[in-house]
Amino acid sequence: MTMKKIHANLLTFAAGVALSCGAAAQAWPVKPVRVVSTFGSGSPADALMRLVGQKLGEPLGQPVVIDVQAGAGGLLGAQTAVRAAPDGHTLLYTISTTLVTTPHLVKNRAVEMKDFAPVITMARAFTCMLAAVSFPPNNVRELIEYAKANPGKVAYGSNGIGGTYHLEMEMIKQKHRVDITHVPYKGGTDGLQAAAAGTIPIAFAPCSSVVPQARAGKVKFMAVLEHKRAADYPDIAAMGEQLPDYEKISGGVDIWAPAGVPAPVLRRLHEEIDKALGQPDVQALMKKIGFPYDGTALDDMAVQRRKDFELAGRAVKIAGLKAE
The missing domain is CATH 3.40.190.150 (Bordetella uptake gene, domain 1)
Incomplete structure (x- = not known):
């Protein structure tokens, strides 16, 4: 078979594939x-x-x-x-x-x-780190310094073992060599409720759920889990602003x-x-x-x-x- 013949066959095959894909798109959906x-x-x-x-x-x-x-x-x-x-x-x-x-x-x-x-x-889904109002630190840098001065005496609540909140916090703990105890909760806002009640100092929750509690003075924002400030929450410092080495699981x-x-x-x-x-x-x-x-x-x-x-x-x- 000559090179011209091979080339012609390849073009014919490619055209057939293109037509087949186009036909599939035109026929979809049929149910x-x-x-x-x-x-x-x-x-x-x-x-x-x-x-x-x-x-x-x-x-x-x-x-x-x-x-x-x-x-x-x-x-x-x-x-x-x-x-x-x-x-x-x-x-x-x-x-x-x-x-x-x-x-x-x-x-x-x-x-x-x-x-x-x-x-x-x-x-x-924008997530925020929040804190009980009685907790001394007011931002993440202060949290890390406080945890270093009080090893094993600070705890954070997550939405469960292996959840995104848990995994991101464990990476932060490793990078900054701090001892903060993990307390897993069953739901995404259970930690928020615990922080509002003052039973745990740090927690994570969807920012939309935190806003009403923060406005009521029951919790305070520590960070939004983003590299840069979120347009929806411009007044909350991003985790990446406070910790340049922050890694986010989107x-x-x-x-x-x-x-x-x-x-x-x-x-x-x-x-x-x-x-x-x-x-x-x-x-x-x-x-x-x-x-x-x-x-x-x-x-x-x-x-x-x-x-x-x-x-x-x-x-x-x-x-x-x-x-x-």
């Missing part, structure tokens, strides 16, 4: 789109997805069905979604930790990030598709969800529940979550956690 959600019914994240799902129905020409499968740190829903055909008719809606931190904490990984393709990060509300979904379908999904997120009533809901809009590009989301995964793996080792 209702199922969104497997790992958020509990009635939760703020559930309300957001249901509203976005309603918005998607018209441009897609098919209804969007929310299938709630909460539990097991998001793995229950992820296992369901990963078994679906990679045709764009089944999506996974979950907190980023499901594929970023949870795989490091289980021995037999039923699902991993490589099993999914990114669609969009719908929203970010958090967010993500949508993924099973690996293998055609690229044109992924792009269409991303574009339509992004449009829905920009509508006034959706924006109003996101502001109300404290979920700032993100809309990260497909490629950027993939890169960021891979970085988060690697950082979480290192943090798990620092925290001395073992996969179970």
